[in-house]
Amino acid sequence: MRQRIATAFATLIVATIAMPLLAQQDTQKEIERYRQLLADGNPAELLEMRGEELWKEKRGPKNASLEQCDLGLGPGKVAGAYAQMPRYFKDADRVMDAESRIVHCQVELQGLKREDVVKRPYSLTQGERQTEHEALTAYVVGLSRGVKVAVPQAHPKEKESFLRGEKMFFFKGGPYDFACSTCHGVDGQRIRLQDLPNFQKADNAQRAFTTWPAYRVSQGAMRTMQWRLFDCFRQQRFPELAFLSQASVDLITYMGVKAQGGTMDSPAIKR
Amino acid sequence: MKSKYLIALCVSALVAGCATMVSGPNAPTDAEIVAALKASFKETGPAKLDRLDQSDLQRACSIAAETGKDLDPKVREALQSKALAAVKYPADGKYLGDWKRGEAIAQSGRGMQFSDAPNTVAGGNCYACHQVDKAEISHGNIGPTLWNYGKLRGNSEAIVKYTWARIWNSHGFNACANMPRFGDAGILTEAQIKDVMALLLDAESPVNK
Numbered sequence: 001m002r003q004r005i006a007t008a009f010a011t012l013i014v015a016t017i018a019m020p021l022l023a024q025q026d027t028q029k030e031i032e033r034y035r036q037l038l039a040d041g042n043p044a045e046l047l048e049m050r051g052e053e054l055w056k057e058k059r060g061p062k063n064a065s066l067e068q069c070d071l072g073l074g075p076g077k078v079a080g081a082y083a084q085m086p087r088y089f090k091d092a093d094r095v096m097d098a099e100s101r102i103v104h105c106q107v108e109l110q111g112l113k114r115e116d117v118v119k120r121p122y123s124l125t126q127g128e129r130q131t132e133h134e135a136l137t138a139y140v141v142g143l144s145r146g147v148k149v150a151v152p153q154a155h156p157k158e159k160e161s162f163l164r165g166e167k168m169f170f171f172k173g174g175p176y177d178f179a180c181s182t183c184h185g186v187d188g189q190r191i192r193l194q195d196l197p198n199f200q201k202a203d204n205a206q207r208a209f210t211t212w213p214a215y216r217v218s219q220g221a222m223r224t225m226q227w228r229l230f231d232c233f234r235q236q237r238f239p240e241l242a243f244l245s246q247a248s249v250d251l252i253t254y255m256g257v258k259a260q261g262g263t264m265d266s267p268a269i270k271r
Numbered sequence: 272m273k274s275k276y277l278i279a280l281c282v283s284a285l286v287a288g289c290a291t292m293v294s295g296p297n298a299p300t301d302a303e304i305v306a307a308l309k310a311s312f313k314e315t316g317p318a319k320l321d322r323l324d325q326s327d328l329q330r331a332c333s334i335a336a337e338t339g340k341d342l343d344p345k346v347r348e349a350l351q352s353k354a355l356a357a358v359k360y361p362a363d364g365k366y367l368g369d370w371k372r373g374e375a376i377a378q379s380g381r382g383m384q385f386s387d388a389p390n391t392v393a394g395g396n397c398y399a400c401h402q403v404d405k406a407e408i409s410h411g412n413i414g415p416t417l418w419n420y421g422k423l424r425g426n427s428e429a430i431v432k433y434t435w436a437r438i439w440n441s442h443g444f445n446a447c448a449n450m451p452r453f454g455d456a457g458i459l460t461e462a463q464i465k466d467v468m469a470l471l472l473d474a475e476s477p478v479n480k
Binding site: 175177183193 | 337
């Protein structure tokens with residue numbers, strides 16, 4: 001935690017120097033706010049707690065909790081599960097990332113309607129309360145903290161997901177001709193002052209994969225891995241990535257396999 | 272690429288070999304990838320699904336990046352010549368606009384995103400990847416520095432036209448360059464490109480101090 005704060009602070013100092021003079025006063029105020037937030041630890045911890053309550057609460061037409069949700073390690077086993085996803089689930093006959101599986105359990109165990117659950121997965125407007133999906137994801141990923149990434153590749157569909165993800169990672173398209181690899185395939189690249197992980201390097205991939213979901217101080221909200229991809233593709237000038245889509249799962253599989261052996265440290269805190 | 276290899280293997284091994292190959296993971300074909308992507312994205316705002324239909328250049332450069340193999344020299348030459356031949360130079364022969372407006376364009380990262388409002392004025396987002404005016408410390412490093420661009424190169428007709436073409440479609444010089452086709456793809460207007468040109472080439476621009 002202390003090291004994280006130090007890193008965040010170093011980023012802030014750089015950002016401050018970089019600000020044009022006119023923006024300095026606003027920046028000062030923002031920095032005060034950052035300081036207060038960081039001094040109290042990661043606000044995502046509150047979201048993890050809310051997620052735990054939601055997880056254990058009896059809800060939906062079936063009046064059931066999510067406690068018997070099978071995240072791949074067997075019903076009721078949440079600890080360490082996120083670090084081993086995406087993975088193949090026999091009951092759905094497909095590869096699912098953690099966020100897909102949480103929604104799956106809400107539908108199957110609680111009897112909630114899928115279209116209702118997926119309608120608004122992210123809290124995108126300023127000051128909007130974090131969504132239940134974000135809270136549940138925070139809880140699930142938090143229980144993999146300190147666990148090594150081990151995304152399974154034994155099942156043919158897991159391997160296929162990786163192979164599709166790999167192709168999608170290098171897929172150039174849109175009016176800007178960008179692929180994921182344009183920014184995330186070379187060492188030491190930056191957009192503005194933001195360092196970009198090179199997914200061809202294990203240490204880079206590990207650092208990125210193990211720190212999402214993350215609390216984004218600049219947005220005052222915890223963001224999930226599905227959101228991370230959604231927002232990358234926005235800047236890539238692609239159409240809108242659909243929540244829990246095949247491409248999203250395949251790319252998370254690809255990144256997870258590239259990050260094998262890294263130690264989960266999420267929800268992290270980022271600028 | 273991998274799928275072609277598999278097919279070739281299958282053909283050579285004939286029926287017996289194919290039966291065992293199919294039970295393993297199937298490498299996706301390019302068509303399958305495009306289909307999977309189209310099923311995974313939604314049309315929102317200005318961003319339509321046809322953005323996932325790759326041009327020949329996009330396909331060739333995707334494969335080059337994935338395999339780590341450079342383009343075939345003939346393919347490269349053909350793609351670059353085609354890009355260069357389609358550059359539209361300003362009809363009035365004036366290449367330099369206002370460097371102050373150019374700086375604002377270089378700073379703005381708006382435009383063409385699914386989240387952008389219909390009438391959004393697009394920027395060039397030059398600072399995302401390039402150092403331009405040294406006074407702006409928040410710049411990326413994916414592209415080379417443009418500090419003192421005009422001071423170092425002068426403003427001969429050759430340099431001015433080269434710079435225009437490079438902004439219009441950088442693939443004319445390097446088929447798989449990362450830089451967007453600001454003119455060719457309609458990201459910036461001709462007038463906006465003139466302003467960015469002034470930022471780089473005008474002796475009064477802070478870039479050339």
